[in-house]
Amino acid sequence: xxxxxxxxxxNIPKAELHLHIEGSFEPELMFxxxxxxxxxxxxxxxxxxxxxxxxxxxxxxxxxxxxxxGVLLYExxxxxxxxxxxxxxxxxxxxxxxxxxxxxxxxxRGVEFNTVFNGIYNALKDAEEKFGMTTKIIFxxxxxxxxxxxxxxxxxxxxxxxxxxxxxxxxSEIGNPPSKFERIYKRAKADGFFLTAHAGEEGPAEYVWxxxxxxxxxxIDHGNHSLDDEKLVxxxxxxxxxxxxxxxxxxxxxxxxxxxxxxxxxxxxKGLFVTVNSDDPAYFGGYVNDNYLSVAEALDLxxxxxxxxxxxxFLASNISEELKEKxxxxxxxxxxxxx
Ligand code: HPA
Ligand code: ZN
Numbered sequence: 452x453x454x455x456x457x458x459x460x461x462n463i464p465k466a467e468l469h470l471h472i473e474g475s476f477e478p479e480l481m482f483x484x485x486x487x488x489x490x491x492x493x494x495x496x497x498x499x500x501x502x503x504x505x506x507x508x509x510x511x512x513x514x515x516x517x518x519x520x521g522v523l524l525y526e527x528x529x530x531x532x533x534x535x536x537x538x539x540x541x542x543x544x545x546x547x548x549x550x551x552x553x554x555x556x557x558x559x560r561g562v563e564f565n566t567v568f569n570g571i572y573n574a575l576k577d578a579e580e581k582f583g584m585t586t587k588i589i590f591x592x593x594x595x596x597x598x599x600x601x602x603x604x605x606x607x608x609x610x611x612x613x614x615x616x617x618x619x620x621x622x623s624e625i626g627n628p629p630s631k632f633e634r635i636y637k638r639a640k641a642d643g644f645f646l647t648a649h650a651g652e653e654g655p656a657e658y659v660w661x662x663x664x665x666x667x668x669x670x671i672d673h674g675n676h677s678l679d680d681e682k683l684v685x686x687x688x689x690x691x692x693x694x695x696x697x698x699x700x701x702x703x704x705x706x707x708x709x710x711x712x713x714x715x716x717x718x719x720x721k722g723l724f725v726t727v728n729s730d731d732p733a734y735f736g737g738y739v740n741d742n743y744l745s746v747a748e749a750l751d752l753x754x755x756x757x758x759x760x761x762x763x764x765f766l767a768s769n770i771s772e773e774l775k776e777k778x779x780x781x782x783x784x785x786x787x788x789x790x
Contacts, residue, residue, distance in 0.1 A: 452748045459789055460743045460757055464781045466547040466764035467540060467728055467739050469672050469695035471591075471621065472571060473520045473553060474731025475536040484531065485522040492522060504734055509653050509704050510623055512734060520556050529570025537578040539732070543740045546778060547768055549587040550575070551619050554604050555596060564607045572614055587769055589647060591619035592635065594627035601635045609642065616769055617645035619672065624654040629661040629668075636666040645669050645769040647695075652706060656680035663692065670695065670767060675706055677723075678714055684721055693724045693767030698746045699737050700730035709749075716750040719759065726764045758786045 478500040485492050494500045506512040523529060533550070540548050550571070557567045575586040590608050592601040608615060618639045620632055629636075629648055636646060650662040652673035659677045662668045663686070674694035677683045687694070696715055701707045707714070718725045727746065732738045737745070743760070746752060765778040 452744070456747065456754065456757075457744065459754055460747055461740050462544055462789075463757060463761045463785050464544055464546050464778065465739065465743075465761045466549070466726075466768050466778070467543075467545045468549045468670070468693075468726055468764060468768055469551075469697055469728035469730055470536070470548065471516075471551045471553070471731050472533055472536060473523075473556060474516060474735075475539070475733050476519050476523075476532055477535065477733045480531065480535055481519055481522060484528050488522060488524050488528070490522040490524070493518070504703075504736075506703055506734075507705060512704055512731070513622060516731065516734060517556060520553075521560060523557065524562060524566075526566050526570040526573075529567050530574045531570075533571045533574035534577070536732075537574060537582065537584070539738045541578070541582045541584065543738050545584070545739060546781070547585045547587075547765065547770065547774075549589055549617070549769060551589040551591045551621065553591050553593055553621065554607060555593045555600065558604060564604075568607075568611065568614075585770065585774065587617060588615045589617040589619040590615050591621045592632065593622040594620050594631065594649075595623040598632050598635055601632065602638075605635070605638070608639075608644075612642070615644075617647055620648035620650075620666075621672070624649060624652055624658065628654070628658050629666045633665050636668070640667060647672055649673055651676035652701075653704075656683050659683055659687075668692075669769070673697065673701075673706075675701060675714060678717065678721075684723065687724070688722045691724045693726060693763070694718070695728045695767070696725050697728050697730035697735075698742045699732075699735040702745075703735040710745055711749045713746055713749060715746050716752065716756070719756060724763060724767060725760065726767050727760050728764075754786075754790055758782065758790075 478497040578584045646668040647670045648662045649672040651659040656679045670693045672695045729739045
């Protein structure tokens with residue numbers, strides 16, 4: 452790739468909409484926190500940890516991801532985890548970030564909700580103040596657990612309605628279709644939350660239909676398998692439902708065999724409302740700019756494609772129309788000055 456395009460990608464203002472904060476846990480910080488908390492990890496070095504990040508599918512990754520999160524015990528741990536991501540985001544010219552967290556991952560091992568939430572929230576507020584970023588929090592339900600288990604933690608969501616804007620659905624997709632969470636999504640919609648759900652990452656196009664028709668989501672996480680169904684593509688294009696695509700995640704979890712076969716360019720060409728995101732950057736080999744760079748290189752994306760993706764990232768976000776306009780005008784300005 453030429454240097455000019457690389458700089459263009461690295462510096463264009465962007466939003467990140469699909470990021471699991473537990474997935475931004477770099478091995479170096481994992482060792483540091485494990486040590487200060489007197490927690491054992493099953494690896495002897497940072498290199499050994501990185502070598503273990505060779506996944507053959509989503510479940511393979513999730514097993515390691517949940518184990519890694521196991522050393523996080525105190526509010527400061529969650530603060531440090533979130534702060535480390537925010538520094539990377541700033542360096543990647545992320546002006547707005549919507550961050551997912553998995554309360555059940557921590558509650559189920561005895562860590563209190565407020566320990567988790569306050570650490571994450573305080574880091575986000577500090578980034579807003581120090582970096583001028585804007586942020587949102589997505590409270591994600593683990594789909595391998597029951598809907599009842601989801602309702603058991605619903606009170607935490609309501610208690611923090613002034614601080615949490617959205618819900619999500621993540622973890623093991625196949626065998627856990629969106630329809631399993633119909634009642635919780637109905638409730639969250641009535642309560643005014645913005646709705647997102649992972650669908651069509653490993654699961655079939657049918658799961659994307661369910662996310663639209665049964666959960667009534669505002670945005671789809673991943674959505675790759677939508678391309679298997681022309682009628683679904685038509686629907687997504689017509690309604691301009693955003694997909695938060697994560698190229699390096701797709702490569703590492705073998706949703707695509709080769710980055711050259713990644714469908715992002717096809718998605719753009721079909722008129723799908725796509726955005727580029729990092730998902731779990733510590734595990735998948737890169738932050739948001741690395742994701743843009745990898746597809747730009749592999750799929751020969753143009754400056755216009757990158758401009759469109761950056762603009763989409765703000766347009767697909769859960770912020771006010773006014774703020775969207777402000778951010779889009781920054782992207783426009785950058786594009787004009789650099790084309
Ligand atoms: N897919 C599903 N669940 C997840 C992921 C993912 O990529 N990352 C963290 N939880
Ligand atoms: Zn994800």
